[in-house]
Amino acid sequence: MPIFNHSSFVTFTLLGAPGLESQHLWLSLPFSSMFLVILIGNCAILFLVATEHTLHTPMYLLLALLMVADLISTVSLLPKLLSLFWFNDRNIAANACFTQMFFIHGASVVRSALLVAMAFDRFVAVCEPLRYNTILSHSLGGRLGLLALAKGVILILPMPLLLQRLTFCHFIIPHTYCDHMAVVKMACGHTRPNRIYGLFVILLVVGLDLLLIGFSYGLILKAVIHLNSRDATFKALNTCSAHLFVILISYGPGLFSSLTHRFGHNIPPHAHILLANLYLLLPSIFNPIIYGIKMKEIRDKVIKCLYRRTE
Template sequence: MLISNHSGAMTFTLLGVPGLETQHLWLSIPFSTMFVVILMGNGGILFLVATQPSLQTPMYFLLAMLMVSDLVSTLAVLPRVLCLFWFGVHDIGIKGCLVQMFFIHCSSVVRSALLVAMAFDRYVAVCEPLRYSTILNHTLAGQLALAALAKGVFLIFPMPLLLQRLTFCRTVMPHTYCDHMAVVKMACSHTKPSRLYGVFVFLMVLGLDLLLIGVSYALILHAVLRLSSRDATLKTLNTCSAHFFVILISYVPALFSFLTHRLGPIIPPHAHILLANLYLLTPSLFNPLIYGIKMKEIRYKMPKCLCRRDILAINPGHKNGSE
């Protein structure tokens, strides 16, 4: 049966995890746990950057923007997934589906662009340390964040527009959220433009962004190898380690998710859907942990900030008394 979506009244039925429908309640336990950890971890770093004057630098501003993009991605996915698991809310309107898809993919593109900006930050810190504050000031950091947002909006906005022109012959979507390729596979009309545009976005994100990050780290490595002191070399590499680990957990799952869409029946459906969820949630889950461990400013200030809030909560007059 052909279903036109021009009226905007049609709905998709999100199946959830194919083959594991009876296990949705059990699956909700790790998903809800991840939701709480993501909100606390990303929200905690945002609070720390906003309230600690020593962290209000361009580098931490870019980090805060990364946390925001992770939160947007999580909020676009997990509340809907948990409603499906807990309450069996499977239906989603075509407009709601396209809006969810836009925010999911836009936040992923913004995250990738911010990682490029942070690679540039590390390049300046290592290769131009004496000019760091001159080159990477708050104005440039703001411009880089705006450029990342603009890239996400302009790259992803055509996706829902192309999908609105399609005719759908299926409405049951074997997925937990409205992924671009999952929606494309529901259509029975000419989907080649949407598929080609999806590949174009993939190349612009994983291709171009990884190339720019690779160039930055090649220049960093070249500068590090010229250092005569082994201690100085290790210290310099350590300043880039957090960003390097974040790159791995951001791009490796994304690459696997992209490939599983093209491998078709080789990958079991439930494995593909779970991987698609992990691709979105893994960076949001581990980014705060990585930066909390690897960046001493956050590692030292977070416990102090929490302890101070606990003391003030127990004894509101403590602050005034100490002054």
């Protein structure tokens, strides 16, 4: 069996959806539609936040960064996937594979960190409304955004670096993109550090971030319970509704995908792979829709822009 290091011009082969090779062209239709929806929705939110001075607040800065993370994840994933489905372009060089891995996983970490920052924003808005502008200043919003970016880079950069020390004796990746564990399985020899680090990142990102989000909403719920007015309670809950929907969309599919991997032994491999893709894409699809519907400021700006065009 041949053994090569990645630096020796190693090329991996992506299988796409094993068992559905004859359906790749049909599968490209929903994925290309999702690509179009993601580009239009996220770019529209970014355009509104950039051009409307009333939206130049820390909350909307974090929202804009969330849209950027979604776009990076999508652009890192879908062009290669569609090339595979449309043109049977299965080959990907090792360096390109590691780069795709870095941006896909890094964007996911940044997205999760931004959701934690937005949970803190909602906590301040509900529990300290009179001090909101004092506590959540523009400088703090910027620092939270930079911290989320730094977290993504610092946690994910070691993954491709650790892979560079390995030799590879398998080159056919049964996936549509270069998932970290899928590439680790291609390696020969001692991969325990890679596996341990991958598990560490999952526990730190999902476990710690969900713990911090849950803590923030525990404090919010405690404050809401003590409100005397039903209208005030409804207003406080409505303030958090968009963020809660986004949390559900961001973590729900990933948890479901993880459970099917562990307990769905009778589920065909292509179902696991399609679920992994949806886990990455669903937040990018629904985030701009949810915020466009639930946040009055964005909804009003969209209606205003549409009204101007019809005049």
